[in-house]
Structure formats: C-alpha cells, structure tokens
Amino acid sequence: MALNDPTPTGAEWWRHAVTYQVYVRSFADSDGDGVGDLPGITSRLPYLRDLGVDALWITPFYTSPQHDHGYDVADYCDVDPLFGTLADADTLVATAHDLGLKVIVDLVPNHSSNEHAWFQAALAAGPGSPERARYIFRDSPADRPGEPPNNWLSVFGGPAWTQVPDGQWYLHLFDSTQPDFDWRNPEVGEMFVDVLRFWLDRGVDGFRVDVAHGMVKEDGLRDQVVGEGEELGSGAPINEEHSMVERTLRDEPMWDQPEVHDVYRRWRTVLDEYDGDRMMVAEAWTQTPESMARFVRPDEMHQSFNFAWLLAPWSAKAFADVITGTLEAIAPVGASPTWVLSNHDVVRHTTRYGGGERGLARARAATMAMLALPGSSYLYQGEELGLEQVDVEPEFRQDPSWFRTGEVGRDGCRVPVPWSGDTPPYGFGPGTEQPWLPQPLDWKAMHVEAQAADPDSTLAFYRSALAARRTFATTGSDDVEILDSGSPEVLLFRRGPVTVAVNCGSEPVALPPGELLLASGPVVADLPPDTAAWLAG
Structure with a gap:
C-alpha cells in the first residue's frame, strides 16, 4: 500500500x-x-x-x-x-x-449466506446473544403471536422473514438463505x-x-x-x-x-x-x-x-x-x-x-x-x-x-x-x-x-x-446540449466536438450537418429508423 x-x-x-x-x-x-x-x-x-x-x-x-x-x-x-x-x-x-x-x-x-460462520453462531447462541445481534432477529409481535415481525416481503417473493426453531424470526430481503446483517451493530x-x-x-x-x-x-x-x-x-x-x-x-x-x-x-x-x-x-x-x-x-x-x-x-x-x-x-x-x-x-x-x-x-x-x-x-x-x-x-x-x-x-x-x-x-x-x-x-x-x-x-x-x-471520451465536454431535431421521434444532442442523432421513429430523417464518424447501421443519405449516428462538428 x-x-x-x-x-x-x-x-x-x-x-x-x-x-x-x-x-x-x-x-x-x-x-x-x-x-x-x-x-x-x-x-x-x-x-x-x-x-x-x-x-x-x-x-x-x-x-x-x-x-x-x-x-x-x-x-x-x-x-x-x-x-x-x-x-x-x-x-x-x-x-x-x-x-x-x-x-x-x-x-x-x-x-451473508446462512452458512456464514457468524450466522451459524447466531443460530447456536440463541435469543438475546451478541451473535444474534449481528443479524436482524426479532420476536413475533405481542399482539400477533406466531406471526412475522412485520409485513415486509422478499424481493424474491414471499415473506421477508423466516422462523427458527426457538421461535424468533430473521430478516432476509432476498432468499431465505441470505440473512440480512444488522448494520446498526x-x-x-x-x-x-x-x-x-x-x-x-x-x-x-x-x-x-x-x-x-x-x-x-x-x-x-x-x-x-x-x-x-x-x-x-x-x-x-x-x-x-x-x-x-x-x-x-x-x-x-x-x-x-x-x-x-x-x-x-x-x-x-x-x-x-x-x-x-x-x-x-x-x-x-x-x-x-x-x-x-x-x-x-x-x-x-x-x-x-x-x-x-x-x-x-x-x-x-x-x-x-x-x-x-x-x-x-x-x-x-x-x-x-x-x-x-x-x-x-x-x-x-x-x-x-x-x-x-x-x-x-x-x-x-x-x-x-x-x-x-x-x-x-x-x-x-x-x-x-x-x-x-x-x-x-x-x-x-x-x-x-x-x-x-x-x-x-x-x-x-x-x-x-x-x-x-x-x-x-x-x-x-x-x-x-x-x-x-x-x-x-x-x-x-x-x-x-x-x-x-x-x-x-x-x-x-x-x-x-x-x-x-476513445478519441473524445476524456477530452470532450462534460456538458450535453439537447438540440431541436425538428421531430419528436429523433434524439439530437451535442457533446463537445460530437453531435449524436438517434432516429426512434419509423421513417428516415435527414442527417444533421457534419462529417459522419460512425453509424449503428447502414447510412446513405438519410438516417434510417432505429439507427444512430455520430457526426463531427
């Protein structure tokens, strides 16, 4: 270092x-x-x-x-x-x-994984232990015995809580094999x-x-x-x-x-x-x-x-x-x-x-x-x-x-x-x-x-x-100017020496002025639908 x-x-x-x-x-x-x-x-x-x-x-x-x-x-x-x-x-x-x-x-x-040494120690140590405090373990609410601590759902579907044999629940915003850490610890x-x-x-x-x-x-x-x-x-x-x-x-x-x-x-x-x-x-x-x-x-x-x-x-x-x-x-x-x-x-x-x-x-x-x-x-x-x-x-x-x-x-x-x-x-x-x-x-x-x-x-x-x-990535301006393309279906912007046109419509459109540097598809005189072009100037 x-x-x-x-x-x-x-x-x-x-x-x-x-x-x-x-x-x-x-x-x-x-x-x-x-x-x-x-x-x-x-x-x-x-x-x-x-x-x-x-x-x-x-x-x-x-x-x-x-x-x-x-x-x-x-x-x-x-x-x-x-x-x-x-x-x-x-x-x-x-x-x-x-x-x-x-x-x-x-x-x-x-x-972490539920096979991480910390989580295995948490399961073995029991409620109220320092080991459990590294994760989010909670009891059922007093007014809802046997139910999860809250109504949160997992990103992967189903409840975000899994109950362990001693009755407590642990939080997992993803899979049940992925217990959430308690970052307040x-x-x-x-x-x-x-x-x-x-x-x-x-x-x-x-x-x-x-x-x-x-x-x-x-x-x-x-x-x-x-x-x-x-x-x-x-x-x-x-x-x-x-x-x-x-x-x-x-x-x-x-x-x-x-x-x-x-x-x-x-x-x-x-x-x-x-x-x-x-x-x-x-x-x-x-x-x-x-x-x-x-x-x-x-x-x-x-x-x-x-x-x-x-x-x-x-x-x-x-x-x-x-x-x-x-x-x-x-x-x-x-x-x-x-x-x-x-x-x-x-x-x-x-x-x-x-x-x-x-x-x-x-x-x-x-x-x-x-x-x-x-x-x-x-x-x-x-x-x-x-x-x-x-x-x-x-x-x-x-x-x-x-x-x-x-x-x-x-x-x-x-x-x-x-x-x-x-x-x-x-x-x-x-x-x-x-x-x-x-x-x-x-x-x-x-x-x-x-x-x-x-x-x-x-x-x-x-x-x-x-x-x-690479010819303009680090030397071009960090500012982008959105230009009037004359069509709601054409994105037109300028960054430093490069003008970019993207035809999101269904009909060809005229290319903006400038030297054609690169196009995403074949370009002759006009810019075809579903095509983009970089132009110099």
Whole structure:
C-alpha cells in the first residue's frame, strides 16, 4: 500500500471508463465442469483488451453454497473452489493490470449466506446473544403471536422473514438463505472494513457494492404502508415485468435510509488511503435521481448505476429526459454520471427493444447514444455479440426467484457466452456437454469467432464504437446540449466536438450537418429508423 499524490479531480481513471461486466459462472470455463471460473476469465482478458474496454467488473467468486450464484457469501476473503483459488484471483488481477485493464470486484454487504460462520453462531447462541445481534432477529409481535415481525416481503417473493426453531424470526430481503446483517451493530462495520482492506491489499481497483441502498433499515422495523391501488413489495426490478417499468414513489422503510451514507463515508476514507484511484460504484435502486445523487457526494461513493437509462423505453423524449435529469441531479455534488443498458438482473436490451433485427438495431443505436455521453458506461457480457434473452426451459432454471414465485426470473440473461464452434458449448469450455445453463442450438453465427470475421457484425460495431469513443471520451465536454431535431421521434444532442442523432421513429430523417464518424447501421443519405449516428462538428 502506498499513498501517492492524489490525481487531479476529473482525471481519475473511472470517470470516463467503459467497464465490462463478467458474470463469472457464464464467461469462460477452464476445466470443463460447465461453470465459468477465474482461470477462464484470465484466459479471455486479451479479448477484453482488444474489444476496447478499460475495466472489468467480476460478479462474486467468494466461498458460497451458490443458492443465489455467489450473492450468498459464506467467506468474503476466500475463493470458492468452483471458481478457483486465491492464487487464481491474484493471477487474474496481475494479468489484467499487465494488459492495461482495471479490476472491480463485487461486494455483498447487505446479507451473508446462512452458512456464514457468524450466522451459524447466531443460530447456536440463541435469543438475546451478541451473535444474534449481528443479524436482524426479532420476536413475533405481542399482539400477533406466531406471526412475522412485520409485513415486509422478499424481493424474491414471499415473506421477508423466516422462523427458527426457538421461535424468533430473521430478516432476509432476498432468499431465505441470505440473512440480512444488522448494520446498526458496530461489529458488522468493522468486519467489512477488514474485507475491503483484504482485497485492496491484493490489488483490486474497485468495488461494485451490491444492494447499496439496503443495508440500513428504518429503526423500529415498522410495517410498510401501502397506498390505494398498491401492493406490498420491494420495487426492485429483477424480472422482465419489473425491469421495464419505472419505479414509483412508495413507502419503503427497508431501503435508502439516511444512515447508510455513514457507511460509505467510512469506506471512502479506507479507499483514499490506497494509491491508484480505487473506487466504489453503488447498485442502488433508488426512487429518484436526487436520491441516487446522494450516494455520489464527494466523500461517499465514486459512482452509482444510472438505472433510469436502462429503464427508459425506446423513445427520443424518454432518452432526452433521462440525460437531462441525470446531469441535473449529479451537478450539485460534482459527480460523473454512469450509463448502463443491461446486466445480470434484467432482460437483455436487445430483447427489451423488441428482439430480432429491430431489437438489435435499436440496441446498437442506444449503445451509441450511451457511449457518446459524458461519464462512464457499463457493458454486460454478450451484448457486444447482440445476444438476446434466452427462454430457458423450466427444468433448467436455477434463479431462486423462479423457485419462490414461479416467475421466469433472470436465467435468460445469464446463459454462457459462445466463443467458437458449431455446437454447444461453443468454446465456452472444453468438452462437448451443455454448460450449467444450456445454450441455444442456433448460436453458431453469434459466437465471437464468427463475428470477428465479419466486418458488419455487432462485435465489429462495438470495437469500432469503443475505438472512436476513445478519441473524445476524456477530452470532450462534460456538458450535453439537447438540440431541436425538428421531430419528436429523433434524439439530437451535442457533446463537445460530437453531435449524436438517434432516429426512434419509423421513417428516415435527414442527417444533421457534419462529417459522419460512425453509424449503428447502414447510412446513405438519410438516417434510417432505429439507427444512430455520430457526426463531427
């Protein structure tokens, strides 16, 4: 660890980085067991360098019973044997740095696995013990014996409380195998500072903080108040229905409490001790842009995912509103915006935009708009191949939300990446068997090897867009001017030397003046529907 002179504000690597999300189970398998792993990721790092990204974010690879695919952590300072060893993690970080890539790891502080040593000790110690005080254990209400402590529901469906044999209940805002920590207990905070230092000392460049808005609950754990026409629920978009609907303002005593910001102020002081501009990005499903901005005040997080961009429908007005609202919200705190269209929890945006050729055309156009905006962009593995959501057959589904609710869940965006070959597993790993989630039989033309040989492929488009972005990403203005396009169906904005046009309508429109730098699809004289263009001047 070393403390160097601080980087001038505005020049930190993360402010304009393009970060590629690696879903560890589904990126690359080195040993043929059908599950991705750390050596597999390391072997594919040159691909990410050549793609043109700046960093990779890796989903949890810690020791875990895998009830929620690693988001149920049993040991925060070790690697699950399914994914490799600590030595493999060290090799991955070192190799990435040699290739000029930063490494962001996932931190899961809201809850642990029920197999974590602390929770096992809590079950053994009994009511009122210091061990139980690390989690949220409560008795049934005096006026409702035998019932849960309040009316909260799990994000994954059903009650957010599970009763243990001695009669007490523990809170789990997610699966019953994921008990929530009590962040009002100082022991919890001390433990996670140690976890931060453990990974910072091993060289990681940052942390993606899971459920960053959820760690502290409203004191007293009162019932959630439901308005007329509303239903109980968390509002977290984990499935197709929720991922396409903007959250509405509602009573949420389990989310976004003021005290959570004290946690991040403390963490920020830890990260600031280390050189290399170490960073944190919040997964915070907040209800307003203003609430999102509170996470990125100068002494807290460095970034917060801008889910408003992901949730926006295919609409010029919707895109313009998100751009304006985001920049206005973060301006008072001096933060840089982030933009994201897909991740491991939501339906892939090619499918959200309609699927097929139209969905892919819109996905490429929306990506161009995103990459032109100031701040950083986050890509999800496989989107550079134009992959769509897969309809995973029920017998193969593994998402815990599927088992708790019967809803399709998130497996469809987590199907392993195809790399080469004519049949599954398409080079995902050695052998000839389907991986942990089966790949479609018609992906022969979608894999990396096929697209790398096609200059008109989506992979070629991403490589061109990321290369072009590098010419203005850090030197272009951080201001965006929304221009009058003359049509409500055309998004037109200028950032520094680049003008961006996105035709969200159904008819071709005239290109704005300027030299055409790049387009998301074929352009002759006019800008076709579902197409975007970058122009100089």
